[in-house]
Amino acid sequence: xxxxxxxxxxxxxxxxxxxxxxxxxxxxxxxxxxxxxxxxxxxxxxxxxxxxxxxxxxxxxxxxxxxxxxxxxxxxxxxxxxxxxxxxxxxxxxxxxxxxxxxxxxxxxxxxxxxxxxxxxxxxxxxxxxxxxxxxxxxxxxxxxxxxxxxxxxxxxxxxxxxxxxxxxxxxxxxxxxxxxxxxxxxxxxxxxxxxxxxxxxxxxxxxxxxxxxxxxxxxxxxxxxxxxxxxxxxxxxxxxxxxxxxxxxxxxxxxxxxxxxxxxxxxxxxxxxxxxxxxxxxxxxxxxxxxxxxxxxxxxxxxxxxxxxxxxxxxxxxxxxxxxxxxxxxxxxxxxxxxxxxxxxxxxxxxxxxxxxxxxxxxxxxxxxxxxxxxxxxxxxxxxxxxxxxxxxxxxxxxxxxxxxxxxxxxxxxxxxxxxxxxxxxxxxxxxxxxxxxx
Numbered sequence: 001x002x003x004x005x006x007x008x009x010x011x012x013x014x015x016x017x018x019x020x021x022x023x024x025x026x027x028x029x030x031x032x033x034x035x036x037x038x039x040x041x042x043x044x045x046x047x048x049x050x051x052x053x054x055x056x057x058x059x060x061x062x063x064x065x066x067x068x069x070x071x072x073x074x075x076x077x078x079x080x081x082x083x084x085x086x087x088x089x090x091x092x093x094x095x096x097x098x099x100x101x102x103x104x105x106x107x108x109x110x111x112x113x114x115x116x117x118x119x120x121x122x123x124x125x126x127x128x129x130x131x132x133x134x135x136x137x138x139x140x141x142x143x144x145x146x147x148x149x150x151x152x153x154x155x156x157x158x159x160x161x162x163x164x165x166x167x168x169x170x171x172x173x174x175x176x177x178x179x180x181x182x183x184x185x186x187x188x189x190x191x192x193x194x195x196x197x198x199x200x201x202x203x204x205x206x207x208x209x210x211x212x213x214x215x216x217x218x219x220x221x222x223x224x225x226x227x228x229x230x231x232x233x234x235x236x237x238x239x240x241x242x243x244x245x246x247x248x249x250x251x252x253x254x255x256x257x258x259x260x261x262x263x264x265x266x267x268x269x270x271x272x273x274x275x276x277x278x279x280x281x282x283x284x285x286x287x288x289x290x291x292x293x294x295x296x297x298x299x300x301x302x303x304x305x306x307x308x309x310x311x312x313x314x315x316x317x318x319x320x321x322x323x324x325x326x327x328x329x330x331x332x333x334x335x336x337x338x339x340x341x342x343x344x345x346x347x348x349x350x351x352x353x354x355x356x357x358x359x360x361x362x363x364x365x366x367x368x369x370x371x372x373x374x375x376x377x378x379x380x381x382x383x384x385x386x387x388x389x390x391x392x393x394x395x396x397x398x399x400x401x402x403x404x405x406x407x408x409x410x411x412x413x414x415x416x417x418x419x420x421x422x423x424x425x426x427x428x429x430x431x432x433x434x435x436x437x438x439x440x
Contacts, residue, residue, distance in 0.1 A: 003127060003137065010191035011127070012141040014076075014120060017180035019145035020152045020173065021083065021113045022364065028152075028165050029090075030372070031240040031253075033102060036095065036167060041381050043099040045372040048237075050103050051110060052365030055358055058111055063118050063354020072119035073189055079115025080181050082108055087177060091170040114354075116185075121356070122349040123192065125334035135280070135331045139272050142326040146265030151176075153257040164251055211351050214344050217418045218336055218352065224416070225329060225359050227409035228288070231402035232322065233367025235295070238375065238398040239315070245386055246394050247311060248303045256312050260319035267320040271327050280328040281416035288410035290321035295399045329356070332416070335423045342426050342433075371397030 033039040039047070066075050086108030093101055124137050151158075156169050212219060239257075244250035274283055294317045301307040301314075333356055337349045378393030380386065 002133060005140075007191055008137065008140040009144075010187045011124070011137075012144040014116070014181075014184040014188045015141050015145040016148035016151075017177045017184060018113065018116055018120070019148040020177055021087075021109060022360075028240055028253075030237055030368070031244060032165050032170065033093065033097075034241075037093050037097040037102075038095070039097070039099055039102055041372050041376045043102075045369040045376060047099050047103045047106065048365040048369040048372070051106055052362050052369070054107050055110065055114070055362065055365070059114050059118070059358030060351065060354045062114055063122075063351040066119045066122065066354075067348055067351050071194060072123045073194060075119045076116045076185055076188075079112040079117075080185050082112030082115060083181060084112075084178055086112065087174050091174040092167065118354045120188075121330060121333075121353040124330065125337050125349050125353070127192075134334045135272060135275050135327060138327055138330045138334075139268055142323075142330075143265055143268055145326070146261060146268070146323070150258065150261045150265060153254055153261050156254045157258075164253070211340070211348055211355070215336065215340055215352075217339060217416075218355070220412070220417065221332060221336060222355060222359055224409055224412040225356065226363060227405050227412070228325065229360060229363025230367035230370070231291075231405035231409065232325075233364040234371035234397055234402045234405075235318070236364060237368025238371050238394060241375075242394050242398045243311060245380070246303060246391055247301060247307050248305075249308055249311065252308055255308070256315050259312055259316040263316045263319040264323035264326070267323040268327055271324045275327070279416075279420050280332050281413050281419070283324055284328045284332075285410040285413035287321040287324040288406045288413065291318055292403050292406050294318040294321065295403055299395060299399055332418070335418055335426075338423065338426045338430060339418060342430055371401060373397075374401065 030044050033044065034041065062075065066072060069075075086105045089101070090105040090109050120141075124141055125134070127137055128134055152173065155173055156164050156166070159169055159172055160166070212222075240253050243253055243256055249256065271283065294314045297314050298311070301310055330353075333352055334349075337352055340346050340348055340352065374397040375390065375393035378389045378396070380390035380393045
């Protein structure tokens with residue numbers, strides 16, 4: 001049964017302001033702090049590493065709490081409150097702000113993001129049990145998220161008529177998120193009912209470890225996602241720095257980022273049509289090939305105005321291929337929720353999405369920290385003139401290291417075990433079990 005478009009719209013609309021807090025922020029905040037505060041490249045690497053270690057503790061715990069309580073919305077409300085508390089100091093640092101300021105407020109905002117993201121993702125998995133309908137639900141959620149990302153990237157042009165993420169731009173973004181996040185939560189709260197959990201057994205703390213031990217496909221999925229995310233985390237963290245400090249396009253960052261984000265959004269309906277004919281994991285693997293080709297072509301670009309057009313084209317292509325992952329991965333994980341219900345008779349949707357959220361932020365943080373660390377190790381500081389050694393550091397972190405990670409990722413994705421045929425068989429078994437024992 002297909003869900004009404006109005007319900008899908010109001011459900012997914014929350015992801016519009018929510019999406020501004022992670023990938024766009026992770027892409028733009030490093031260069032912003034390098035330019036407007038006392039934070040250095042090495043300090044950024046340290047801050048992201050500390051933040052991801054913190055996430056390793058909080059993400060599974062929040063997933064367990066959501067599953068244990070059997071409620072989703074109350075945790076989202078708590079997360080929104082944390083974001084509202086920490087966003088302004090994060091986006092409006094003083095000129096002498098150091099790594100401590102960045103770490104503290106970034107931790108608070110990412111904790112709030114997690115408290116919204118995990119229950120919202122789990123709720124998406126619970127809205128339908130159909131293989132194809134889940135892709136449709138994720139499409140609405142992710143498309144609205146990409147609209148948020150596009151607004152984020154376009155904000156300098158909208159506000160100033162030119163590129164460049166200045167303190168004034170981040171001030172306006174903070175005001176928009178502070179207004180939009182609670183408003184869209186209220187709309188979602190009204191339009192989407194709290195899910196029912198027929199399983200009598202609520203997960204215990206031990207389920208955090210058991211989920212990994214009892215679900216071999218989950219371990220396979222997370223390993224594949226780690227490789228993929230470390231690569232995209234490196235690209236995300238160094239994208240603005242590479243374009244600004246090496247290619248010399250500091251005033252044209254939005255011109256590069258906007259088409260890339262738009263390609264991610266506009267490509268998703270095309271990917272959805274492909275997913276009607278091709279298994280999700282196979283399409284994901286093929287998108288990895290396209291990403292590698294786009295990144296390798298970036299190495300041929302030399303600094304100067306002539307590289308702007310090709311950089312826009314290549315990063316737009318990269319965004320198009322990257323967009324498939326935002327559609328495929330949540331839908332694949334929703335299929336794993338069915339597998340867990342069938343095999344272990346457990347309802348651990350939020351725990352599974354907590355692991356994914358943890359890996360997502362681990363990827364963005366650790367992948368970005370490693371990429372920044374490689375550049376810093378070879379002499380890049382973000383302060384003063386850039387040396388030849390620092391250029392090689394940027395190329396290593398932005399292109400070579402991600403490509404080395406994407407090769408094993410696409411091989412693993414191609415051989416992912418939970419196929420379309422197997423998921424549909426699981427769904428039929430779950431329906432028969434529910435018909436025999438409604439409480440099971």
